[in-house]
Amino acid sequence: GESVGLHLPTLSVQEGDNSIINCAYSNSASDYFIWYKQESGKGPQFIIDIRSNMDKRQGQRVTVLLNKTVKHLSLQIAATQPGDSAVYFCAESYAGYALNFGKGTSLLVTP
Amino acid sequence: GAVVSQHPSRVICKSGTSVKIECRSLDFQATTMFWYRQFPKQSLMLMATSNEGSKATYEQGVEKDKFLINHASLTLSTLTVTSAHPEDSSFYICSASGTGYTGELFFGEGSRLTVL
Numbered sequence: 001g002e003s004v005g006l007h008l009p010t011l012s013v014q015e016g017d018n019s020i021i022n023c024a025y026s027n028s029a030s031d032y033f034i035w036y037k038q039e040s041g042k043g044p045q046f047i048i049d050i051r052s053n054m055d056k057r058q059g060q061r062v063t064v065l066l067n068k069t070v071k072h073l074s075l076q077i078a079a080t081q082p083g084d085s086a087v088y089f090c091a092e093s094y095a096g097y098a099l100n101f102g103k104g105t106s107l108l109v110t111p
Numbered sequence: 112g113a114v115v116s117q118h119p120s121r122v123i124c125k126s127g128t129s130v131k132i133e134c135r136s137l138d139f140q141a142t143t144m145f146w147y148r149q150f151p152k153q154s155l156m157l158m159a160t161s162n163e164g165s166k167a168t169y170e171q172g173v174e175k176d177k178f179l180i181n182h183a184s185l186t187l188s189t190l191t192v193t194s195a196h197p198e199d200s201s202f203y204i205c206s207a208s209g210t211g212y213t214g215e216l217f218f219g220e221g222s223r224l225t226v227l
Contacts, residue, residue, distance in 0.1 A: 034215065043117075043204050043218040044155070089154060098145050099206075099216060101155045 012108045019077040021105045023090035028071060030092040034099065035064060035075045037086045044089060047075070077107075085109045113139045115207050117219030124195055125227055132190045132222045134205030140185035141207035145216065146178075149202040161188050195226040 013019045031052040036044035050057045050064045063076040087106050091099040114137040147155040161167040161182035169175045179191040206216040
């Protein structure tokens with residue numbers, strides 16, 4: 001069936017570098033995408049979202065890029081900090097239905 | 112942002128007992144709540160969708176008689192794991208959307224269930 005998946009299960013970056021986390025989705029009808037951050041033992045925390053009528057959205061230190069042609073989503077984190085270490089999930093939905101989560105990428109920021 | 116509270120955050124129970132987990136929207140009315148389950152180092156899997164005042168809709172493979180969901184008010188949904196077994200041990204997370212749902216969900220902090 002349709003699914004959302006991530007290219008990299010783990011990502012290690014040095015503090016201060018930029019991080020890019022990628023996500024591939026297969027449901028071409030998906031119209032809403034969200035990136036979540038989850039720290040150990042906690043629930044997902046909203047980072048940024050984007051609708052299918054956009055291809056880029058920026059937040060504070062984060063940017064989400066959406067490429068509908070190849071069904072690819074990415075999260076860019078600028079000047080990565082130790083507090084950014086967590087598991088990052090992309091999630092997609094269609095027509096307001098429940099979110100379908102990708103497998104997750106563990107981001108480790110080293111000093 | 113909107114606040115969703117789950118209780119208890121951790122619970123340990125004996126095999127065969129039932130456990131109730133509460134999910135409350137503290138500062139908004141949640142017309143729809145979603146229950147997810149997460150195993151260690153895995154993603155969130157949707158278990159069921161509940162709308163206030165109606166029966167929950169369960170995802171394929173989720174036993175509705177084992178995972179009882181009640182959404183009796185616009186601020187409270189409960190998940191009861193009946194006759195719990197060790198394989199039910201997991202992290203259960205609820206999320207809620209308010210009226211005029213636009214896609215963004217607000218998540219609780221999760222409840223870690225350990226069945227001995």
